[in-house]
Amino acid sequence: MRQALAALILLSGPALAAEPIVGRASVTDGDTLVIRGTRIRLHGIDAPESRQLCQDAAGKSYRCGQVAALVLADRIGDANISCEPRDTDRYGRTVAVCRKGDEDLNAWMVSEGHATAYQRYSRDYVGVEITARALKRGLWAGTFDPPSDWRRAKRARGVETRPEMGKPPEATTAPVQAACAIKGNISRKGDKIYHLPGTREYDRAVIDPSTGERMFCSEDDAKAAGWRAARG
Template sequence: MIRPTLALLLLCGPAAAAGTISGPATVIDGDTIEVQGTRIHLYGIDAPETAQSCETAKGLEYRCGREAAHALRARIGSAPVTCEKHGPVAGGRLVGLCQVHGEDLSAWMAAQGLALASRQVTTAYVAQEGHAWATRRGIWAGTFEKPADWRHDRRRVEASAGADE
């Protein structure tokens, strides 16, 4: 009888058994991709949600969440992405340290000002975020609500609307 661990190794190869997944990626949002049918949250960052808006320095509203997803999609292009499982599953998604052409996608997103460093998870991307802030790149060029706060406010509004029915 083959043990389940050995069966996984035989079916998926050593990379999958070791916690690595590689292949073409589909961008779900600014900090979530899908590789081989598996949703993966990019380790250590929090990007604006797809429906989230921010303001430019001139006070013009723009869809910063959509812009973050578009930039990530452009950065990946058609290249394969390799993700190493990093930490527990968060919200039903695998958390992964993902790279394209050897470049850490979380570091790139933070450096572009398209995502915040998740300090409660790691301090690995604080320097990239700080550089984006200092050079007013991405969301740092104007004003924005932290993605976690935006999600919290959205849930509170939705719960309040549901209670009124």
């Protein structure tokens, strides 16, 4: 009986363990990225939303959500990263711990003060947050609303904070999503500019669907929609 049970455990164990998701990442925001068409939500952390404003040490407002996305993109760069799945959230995203080499990127975002420990779901990074707060890093240098509170306040006023999260991705097969990798960005002046993978500003470009920004599957699609190629 014991031998049979042991054999069952050995057979079932590997089948239940999800394979790591490995590849180059496109950063959506400070706690969300995409690898080969798979949307990934960083486990145990919560970063400010793209439109969220925070106040720095001098009391000046800045787009803390945009800053969080940019620093994460810079930290990853062109490297391949590995994400270990932990769960799937209600939006169909894979919840994972992502690493660049041996570095836990989830922990790094909290340690630099660009994200908070998402204690509603995990206490893995609470200690890291306590240190960042004591050292007044990132968000902790000034004042800010916790991202979950900011979203809740917006929803109470009837404002959808993550419109792209309210429904599953239109394409569900990895090959199709992987092909739609051209970033359609809108500048402060309102210029519609698309960035091809591998170009200078591609990793820095952060897509905010709530402002009309989007991904394209081909340059022809981008041009037909009124976007132009980035210069340089």
